[in-house]
Amino acid sequence: AQSxxxxxxxxxxxxxxxxxxxxxxxxxxxxxxxxxxxxxxxxLQLLLKYTSAATLxxxxxxxxxxxxxxxTSFHLTKPSAHMSDAAEYFCxxxxxxxxxNKLTFGTGTQLKVEL
Amino acid sequence: ETGVTQTPRHLVMGMTNKKSLKCEQHLxxxxxxxxxxxxxxxxxxxFVYSLxxxxxxxxxxxxxxxxxxxxxxxxxxxxxxxxxxxALYLCASSQEAWGTDTQYFGPGTRLTVL
Numbered sequence: 001a002q003s004x005x006x007x008x009x010x011x012x013x014x015x016x017x018x019x020x021x022x023x024x025x026x027x028x029x030x031x032x033x034x035x036x037x038x039x040x041x042x043x044l045q046l047l048l049k050y051t052s053a054a055t056l057x058x059x060x061x062x063x064x065x066x067x068x069x070x071x072t073s074f075h076l077t078k079p080s081a082h083m084s085d086a087a088e089y090f091c092x093x094x095x096x097x098x099x100x101n102k103l104t105f106g107t108g109t110q111l112k113v114e115l
Numbered sequence: 116e117t118g119v120t121q122t123p124r125h126l127v128m129g130m131t132n133k134k135s136l137k138c139e140q141h142l143x144x145x146x147x148x149x150x151x152x153x154x155x156x157x158x159x160x161x162f163v164y165s166l167x168x169x170x171x172x173x174x175x176x177x178x179x180x181x182x183x184x185x186x187x188x189x190x191x192x193x194x195x196x197x198x199x200x201x202a203l204y205l206c207a208s209s210q211e212a213w214g215t216d217t218q219y220f221g222p223g224t225r226l227t228v229l
Contacts, residue, residue: 004157032215043119043205043220044158051215090158094215102171103218105158 002027002093006106014114019063019078021109023091026072032094033074034103035065039087047089050074061085086113117141119221121206127227128196136191136224138206144219146212147189149181152203152223164189165212196228 007022025031032051036044048059055067065076074091091106119140128134140147149161163171164183178200180192189206203223209216 034217036220041222043121043222044207045220046217049215049217102160102163103158104160107155107157 002031002095002104004091004093004104004106006089006091006109008109009107010110010112012112012114013081015083016080019076019081019085019111021076021089021091021111023065023074023076023106024072025074025091025093027093027095029095033065033067034092034094035059035063035074035076036090036092036105037087038090038108044090047076081111081113083113083115086111119206119208119219121204121221121224123224124222125225125227127229128193129229130196130198132196133192133194135193136204136206136226138189138191138221140187140189140206140208140219140221142208142219144208144210145186146209146216147183147186148207148209148218149189149191150205150207150220152205154202158205161191163212170212193226196226198228201226201228 003026005024034049035047038044047063048057050057050067058064063078088108088110090108092103094103122137147164151159160173161175162181167183182190205223206221207218209218
């Protein structure tokens, strides 16, 4: 069965600093990987996804993630944090099963951006 | 309306009540999903529907009963819930249930069971 581990339930950065949110996955077959963001009182919004094409994936709002098979990682980065990036971020892995495209989520990382 | 909408946004109910959550997607998708989001726990997939047919029931208690009358609407009927069922219930849709199609989420219904 696939699983996702997000290291650090809370991450705090200064505005303008590098954002690094960590995600490690476990999957017995080639995975599809996703990052979602959730702003307060809203649903999840897709930031980016990896589907076995380029290992460096660029998403919305300046975020990107790199798939590293040897490290089973898919860390999310942004060169310069903005106050509007404060939200909860979820990494997810998808493996096709008889029951369809099942997303397995991590527990989330709350990002705080300080002045 | 655009995207995925959910009503109500907030719901408080007693353990003996019966209520329903509604989800509507305006994206022309064929697959719809119910997720449960509890504090400090990962999102849990509850049900998957493809073209109005249930294709996944993720060991969800029978006090949760889904209904998908057409590909645009999804309901979650609730009865005799427990306080531990209090959570944010998220609906999502995707073009197909199989594949790497992006799942688009609604804003959720915040459920409190007293």
